[in-house]
Amino acid sequence: MKGCIEMDTFTVNANTGATSAAPQVRFSVSPNAETAYKLSTSLVTSLRITGSLPGGRRLARPLYVTITQDDGEVIVSEPHFHMHASAPTTAEALVAFRRIFSGYLDVLASRESRLDPYLHEQLAYLRSYISAE
Amino acid sequence: MPTLESDKVAKALTGKMQAEQVDSGDWYFVISNDEGVVVASTTISKGAKHTLSAQRVSEMKRQLRLSTSKQFVDLVNCPLSREEALKIMESNPPSSSRQRH
Numbered sequence: 001m002k003g004c005i006e007m008d009t010f011t012v013n014a015n016t017g018a019t020s021a022a023p024q025v026r027f028s029v030s031p032n033a034e035t036a037y038k039l040s041t042s043l044v045t046s047l048r049i050t051g052s053l054p055g056g057r058r059l060a061r062p063l064y065v066t067i068t069q070d071d072g073e074v075i076v077s078e079p080h081f082h083m084h085a086s087a088p089t090t091a092e093a094l095v096a097f098r099r100i101f102s103g104y105l106d107v108l109a110s111r112e113s114r115l116d117p118y119l120h121e122q123l124a125y126l127r128s129y130i131s132a133e
Numbered sequence: 134m135p136t137l138e139s140d141k142v143a144k145a146l147t148g149k150m151q152a153e154q155v156d157s158g159d160w161y162f163v164i165s166n167d168e169g170v171v172v173a174s175t176t177i178s179k180g181a182k183h184t185l186s187a188q189r190v191s192e193m194k195r196q197l198r199l200s201t202s203k204q205f206v207d208l209v210n211c212p213l214s215r216e217e218a219l220k221i222m223e224s225n226p227p228s229s230s231r232q233r234h
Contacts, residue, residue, distance in 0.1 A: 068188050070186045070187060070188035070189075071136075071184075071186040071187070071188075072186075073186055073189075075186070075188050075189055075192065077192050081196065082192050082193075082195040082196045083176075083196070084176075084189070084192045084196075085159075085176075085178070086178065086186075086189055087178075096159075096178065099158055099159065100159055100176050103157045103158060103159060103161065103176075104161070104174075104176075106157065107155055107157065107161045107163065107174065108171075108174070111163065111171050114165070114169055114170055114171050115170070115171050116166075116170050116171060116172050116223065117226075118172070118173075118198065118225065118226070119171055119172070119173075119174070
């Protein structure tokens, strides 16, 4: 069982190395750590992210992701197609997630004529969230 | 809860599953069926061999449209064949016909 909670929004600067300008990463976290959930060995929190993506792109609308801490790593994942990234810290994992999420658009769009219905839907999903800056 | 080594997963995807490995800052693995239709994909961060946690194995399993983590482990550790894996992947419907959460 996971929970999505009302959150405060924080902004941090993160350097992805993918663009010359250091993008801003905006993410929301629970104002109260006690609202996070303990699931077996994993700690899961739902977050709402907005803002810049690498390559001159941005999230066209807020995207809800889950942040899971498991075995010393932080995993950021979106719930529909399970695109995800991991890193030692939440901030790093969020930067990696933005890079991978944006990269998926290129990987799938360049193979659009060969995608099966499942991946066509994933591509449409990505296009609904990603726009140019 | 199973864990897997990243190098073994990459080897299984590019070897047994004949996935195309795309270098785009991270490694994207794109799996096609025998007709050349792309049916699944997943990613692994570049870098040294590392252990994929149980949660990551679970996420990758879902990305690859496998039904259980055991199927993913069997895919990497050999019992599950490419043909069997493709059959499972292609039997999972688009998310529009699944209940979203």
